[in-house]
Amino acid sequence: MSRRxxxxxxxxxxxxxxxxVSRVLNNKGDVSTATRQRVQGVILRLGYRPSxxxxxxxxxxxxxxxxxxxxxANPFFSELARGVEHTAYASxxxxxLCNTEENPERENAVLLTLExxxxxxxxxxxxxxxxxxxxxxxxxxxxxxxxxxxxxAGQVDTVLVDDxxxxxxxxxxxLDSGRRRIGFLTGPEVSWSGSQRLKGYNAAFADAGIAxxxxxxxxxxxxxxxxxSAARQLLQAHPGLTALLxxxxxxxxxALQGCADLRVSVPSSMAVVGFDDxxxxxxxxxxxxxxxxxxxxxxxxxxxxxxxRFDGQPEPRRVVIRPELVVRASAP
Amino acid sequence: MSRRxxxxxxxxxxxxxxxxVSRVLNNKGDVSTATRQRVQGVILRLGYRPSxxxxxxxxxxxxxxxxxxxxxANPFFSELARGVEHTAYASxxxxxLCNTEENPERENAVLLTLExxxxxxxxxxxxxxxxxxxxxxxxxxxxxxxxxxxxxAGQVDTVLVDDxxxxxxxxxxxLDSGRRRIGFLTGPEVSWSGSQRLKGYNAAFADAGIAxxxxxxxxxxxxxxxxxSAARQLLQAHPGLTALLxxxxxxxxxALQGCADLRVSVPSSMAVVGFDDxxxxxxxxxxxxxxxxxxxxxxxxxxxxxxxRFDGQPEPRRVVIRPELVVRASAP
DNA sequence: CTGTTAGCGCGTTCAC
DNA sequence: GTGAACGCGCTAACAG
Numbered sequence: 288m289s290r291r292x293x294x295x296x297x298x299x300x301x302x303x304x305x306x307x308v309s310r311v312l313n314n315k316g317d318v319s320t321a322t323r324q325r326v327q328g329v330i331l332r333l334g335y336r337p338s339x340x341x342x343x344x345x346x347x348x349x350x351x352x353x354x355x356x357x358x359x360a361n362p363f364f365s366e367l368a369r370g371v372e373h374t375a376y377a378s379x380x381x382x383x384l385c386n387t388e389e390n391p392e393r394e395n396a397v398l399l400t401l402e403x404x405x406x407x408x409x410x411x412x413x414x415x416x417x418x419x420x421x422x423x424x425x426x427x428x429x430x431x432x433x434x435x436x437x438x439x440a441g442q443v444d445t446v447l448v449d450d451x452x453x454x455x456x457x458x459x460x461x462l463d464s465g466r467r468r469i470g471f472l473t474g475p476e477v478s479w480s481g482s483q484r485l486k487g488y489n490a491a492f493a494d495a496g497i498a499x500x501x502x503x504x505x506x507x508x509x510x511x512x513x514x515x516s517a518a519r520q521l522l523q524a525h526p527g528l529t530a531l532l533x534x535x536x537x538x539x540x541x542a543l544q545g546c547a548d549l550r551v552s553v554p555s556s557m558a559v560v561g562f563d564d565x566x567x568x569x570x571x572x573x574x575x576x577x578x579x580x581x582x583x584x585x586x587x588x589x590x591x592x593x594x595x596r597f598d599g600q601p602e603p604r605r606v607v608i609r610p611e612l613v614v615r616a617s618a619p
Numbered sequence: 620m621s622r623r624x625x626x627x628x629x630x631x632x633x634x635x636x637x638x639x640v641s642r643v644l645n646n647k648g649d650v651s652t653a654t655r656q657r658v659q660g661v662i663l664r665l666g667y668r669p670s671x672x673x674x675x676x677x678x679x680x681x682x683x684x685x686x687x688x689x690x691x692a693n694p695f696f697s698e699l700a701r702g703v704e705h706t707a708y709a710s711x712x713x714x715x716l717c718n719t720e721e722n723p724e725r726e727n728a729v730l731l732t733l734e735x736x737x738x739x740x741x742x743x744x745x746x747x748x749x750x751x752x753x754x755x756x757x758x759x760x761x762x763x764x765x766x767x768x769x770x771x772a773g774q775v776d777t778v779l780v781d782d783x784x785x786x787x788x789x790x791x792x793x794l795d796s797g798r799r800r801i802g803f804l805t806g807p808e809v810s811w812s813g814s815q816r817l818k819g820y821n822a823a824f825a826d827a828g829i830a831x832x833x834x835x836x837x838x839x840x841x842x843x844x845x846x847x848s849a850a851r852q853l854l855q856a857h858p859g860l861t862a863l864l865x866x867x868x869x870x871x872x873x874a875l876q877g878c879a880d881l882r883v884s885v886p887s888s889m890a891v892v893g894f895d896d897x898x899x900x901x902x903x904x905x906x907x908x909x910x911x912x913x914x915x916x917x918x919x920x921x922x923x924x925x926x927x928r929f930d931g932q933p934e935p936r937r938v939v940i941r942p943e944l945v946v947r948a949s950a951p
Numbered sequence: 952c953t954g955t956t957a958g959c960g961c962g963t964t965c966a967c
Numbered sequence: 968g969t970g971a972a973c974g975c976g977c978t979a980a981c982a983g
Contacts, residue, residue, distance in 0.1 A: 365697030673976035
């Protein structure tokens with residue numbers, strides 16, 4: 288590769304100074320129409336492209352935001368990423384994608400990288416970090432948004448799914464349909480959203496004045512396999528259960544399989560409810576009853592919070608997205 | 620936010636010159652153990668983090684690669700992105716994620732942005748650009764890899780799925796099972812992989828010495844909805860078809876729905892075969908026969924090609940990934 | 952072993 | 968309307 292064209296190449300070729308080139312590029316100051324057109328001609332002819340690296344060094348803005356997710360292969364986050372990228376692109380921002388692979392050390396490492404790259408902001412999803420660690424982390428960026436995680440009292444921009452409401456809706460639906468012994472595959476033990484859904488689960492039982500047992504709860508990996516093995520384990524320990532609430536749709540699909548393994552038929556003997564309403568949910572057999580959440584919208588909102596900060600808005604935004612129960616055959 | 624700590628802050632605090640700090644940071648040159656430890660102490664105490672943007676300006680390397688995909692919400696690309704990111708991370712690179720949304724203008728726009736950001740390389744997936752345009756585009760980066768797309772003769776790094784083989788395997792399997800009138804939902808008209816699979820489809824018929832009709836082909840959007848409506852349209856136009864080969868698994872799931880709409884039962888009256896073997900494929904009813912391709916591996920290989928270029932390897936790599944037919948109930 | 956001098960490519964003062 | 972200086976934060980040559 289030959290040396291890249293620089294601003295001075297353009298300036299020399301057009302017979303003007305660096306300043307004039309800079310001015311036409313940024314539409315700043317007054318430049319006579321004649322020289323402006325001449326400069327623009329040279330820029331096109333030479334195929335000159337200003338270096339964002341050099342520009343960032345002086346403007347102290349990179350036009351880049353970091354997106355940190357546990358796993359981009361999980362449909363929840365890949366769709367969220369789409370929303371982030373779409374909104375970012377519309378405002379001229381780029382997105383650095385980082386997977387933590389559910390590993391806190393790696394989460395810290397990618398956050399350091401993003402700091403080194405001087406991103407203008409960070410969108411941190413489902414962080415597995417402790418509160419102090421997280422607080423310290425977010426304070427190192429010009430702006431940051433937490434998704435699926437709360438911290439302090441309105442100190443930091445946040446986009447949340449109202450998981451407590453979701454857990455309550457799902458549980459209430461099951462109770463309404465006459466199921467009273469409802470198991471709950473709660474996902475990763477440290478999961479914020481999992482604990483929120485558990486609150487909703489407990490609240491629904493309390494609302495209905497029905498007793499339940501903590502033995503009906505079981506943590507699991509947030510995957511199909513995690514759901515399958517956990518469902519088997521829970522159903523064997525508690526054969527009297529008549530429904531399974533699941534951390535997310537992947538776990539619910541696994542639960543479906545676990546039920547099949549044990550010759551438990553869904554929904555006649557066992558109702559299964561998921562969370563998220565990923566594409567899969569409507570397509571498995573039986574189709575999943577689940578809490579619908581538009582993760583594309585979650586991504587858009589998160590990016591929008593960053594943008595409003597970039598625009599000078601001083602107060603943190605707090606967006607709460609309400610899930611809606613979608614009733615399908617797995618829990619009619 | 621207060622001013623960031625810079626190298627001169629560290630130098631002043633440690634009582635040394637900028638160069639010495641730089642040297643301990645990069646483990647270059649010789650520094651006495653005493654001063655090295657003193658400097659490292661100051662760095663930790665101040666929480667200093669070198670600016671990658673300043674460093675990039677002088678080293679002319681950003682430690683960042685661009686990943687351009689049609690749609691990160693498509694499982695194929697989100698898993699590929701995971702592979703790219705994993706391999707990149709292991710070698711200290713970051714990934715800028717860009718969606719083209721199947722729009723050539725947007726594809727050109729994101730490629731310009733990546734050029735402006737001075738990425739060290741680009742991974743361009745399923746490009747919809749014309750050959751000349753594409754040639755011009757890739758030549759603007761220090762390194763680039765094409766995925767799911769060929770260009771020239773071994774001029775550029777390439778990772779391909781052997782889609783012709785896949786099309787042949789799938790079609791031959793259907794012919795072997797006694798199905799002779801096989802429709803093909805070919806996906807987007809400009810799709811490279813679609814046209815390759817069509818070659819395999821034609822080749823399998825030729826191998827078997829069986830006649831087929833171009834009326835059995837129909838283009839469609841690469842989505843569930845696209846597959847559903849296309850399947851209905853094709854089956855109504857050609858009621859004699861006994862099998863449907865589909866551009867990808869999403870289209871195949873749509874085809875399953877289209878068959879259900881028309882009261883055509885799968886697999887007894889109609890066999891359906893997909894491509895890619897996304898998670899969904901094994902979970903729908905009936906489970907999909909499909910061509911398995913590890914898109915995670917595709918992503919890893921693409922990034923590996925970039926890395927070998929960064930390491931000075933002059934010859935382009937060409938990786939061909941062979942799909943494997945996974946036989947399930949939709950086409951036994 | 953350590954410091955000094957130059958830039959990397961661009962925007963931001965000021966003058967003219 | 969235009970240009971000459973300077974600096975953003977850091978590394979690559981040279982000195983010493």
